[in-house]
Amino acid sequence: MGSEPTQIPYIYFSGEVLDHFDHDREVGGGGGGGGEKWKAMCSQVREAVENHGCFILFYDKIHMTLREEMFNTMKNLFDLPEETKNKYVNPRPYRSYSGANNPLLPLQESFGVDNEPGQDSAQAFTDLMWPEGNPTFSEIFKSMKSKMLELDNIILRMVFESYSVGKLYNSFIQDSTNTFRFMKYKVPPNNEPSAMGLIAHTDKNTLTILCQNEVQGLEILDKEGKWVTIMIPNDAFIVIVGDGLKAWSNARIPAAKHRVVMSGDKERYSFGLFSMPKEEATIEVPLELVDNDHPLVYRPFKFSDFFYNFVNNTRDDALEAFAGV
Ligand SMILES: O=C(O)CCC(=O)C(=O)O
Numbered sequence: 520m521g522s523e524p525t526q527i528p529y530i531y532f533s534g535e536v537l538d539h540f541d542h543d544r545e546v547g548g549g550g551g552g553g554g555e556k557w558k559a560m561c562s563q564v565r566e567a568v569e570n571h572g573c574f575i576l577f578y579d580k581i582h583m584t585l586r587e588e589m590f591n592t593m594k595n596l597f598d599l600p601e602e603t604k605n606k607y608v609n610p611r612p613y614r615s616y617s618g619a620n621n622p623l624l625p626l627q628e629s630f631g632v633d634n635e636p637g638q639d640s641a642q643a644f645t646d647l648m649w650p651e652g653n654p655t656f657s658e659i660f661k662s663m664k665s666k667m668l669e670l671d672n673i674i675l676r677m678v679f680e681s682y683s684v685g686k687l688y689n690s691f692i693q694d695s696t697n698t699f700r701f702m703k704y705k706v707p708p709n710n711e712p713s714a715m716g717l718i719a720h721t722d723k724n725t726l727t728i729l730c731q732n733e734v735q736g737l738e739i740l741d742k743e744g745k746w747v748t749i750m751i752p753n754d755a756f757i758v759i760v761g762d763g764l765k766a767w768s769n770a771r772i773p774a775a776k777h778r779v780v781m782s783g784d785k786e787r788y789s790f791g792l793f794s795m796p797k798e799e800a801t802i803e804v805p806l807e808l809v810d811n812d813h814p815l816v817y818r819p820f821k822f823s824d825f826f827y828n829f830v831n832n833t834r835d836d837a838l839e840a841f842a843g844v
Pocket residue numbers: 700702717722729731737777779789
């Protein structure tokens with residue numbers, strides 16, 4: 520008897536929900552409240568992340584045209600000479616340009632651009648790749664980044680309010696930063712039917728929002744331990760919980776394990792916003808999330824300590840090993 524394949528929930532964010540978020544933010548919100556629709560959305564998001572650690576999201580404030588422009592301009596980025604791409608070096612792990620220079624990931628090329636306080640990091644990145652200028656790239660990048668960051672904030676606020684700790688949201692966001700990643704995956708070599716694009720992992724950050732071109736390939740490990748291919752509609756995003764949010768939630772929200780498997784004859788492009796605590800920030804389970812049914816699972820820890828510990832010892836149970844009580 521085969522079980523039904525796991526269905527990752529679809530969630531639609533539109534009009535009224537977002538108006539509520541904007542309004543509450545203008546009046547200095549964060550304290551919760553909100554209409555019935557907003558509350559219903561918060562519950563939907565909480566249920567999705569608690570059960571799957573991810574969900575597929577439709578968000579009408581990021582238009583199809585912007586996504587298409589992003590994929591077009593991203594192709595120009597990856598088409599730059601290897602020598603130019605190699606100029607992007609960042610001292611933090613997993614950010615520098617990775618491509619032919621990385622034999623561990625033969626199909627993937629990537630860049631990770633950190634948000635730097637007080638700096639226009641999207642502009643600096645563009646200027647490094649195109650010293651002669653590329654206003655199309657920088658404008659699309661900035662616009663996409665700011666919209667995806669807003670989306671990240673909406674989702675996190677929904678999660679916080681769904682646990683009745685909306686009062687902690689503002690300081691959590693103030694202590695957060697992000698990395699914007701551009702990724703390209705080659706088709707499997709030598710006519711192989713499939714090949715690993717990115718090995719199985721959980722993201723170490725708080726929350727990841729990804730967008731891909733029409734080429735599928737993302738797989739999620741479901742509760743039964745089966746890899747499930749996620750069909751992400753062209754106009755949707757996938758939202759993935761990272762170890763940071765898992766820790767904050769006292770393990771009520773799992774971090775979805777995922778990988779990329781390439782098949783077919785088309786290159787895959789994806790980009791994503793990875794939000795995370797600032798290096799000095801501490802992740803601490805709110806008291807409200809600890810009770811008899813949910814005893815404390817993780818001690819408070821500095822995010823960067825956990826991250827660098829993982830970098831030096833990349834094990835599957837990195838969070839448990841580092842912060843488990
Ligand atoms: O390219 C993708 O869709 C997934 C990328 C990913 O999982 C990551 O960069 O952590």
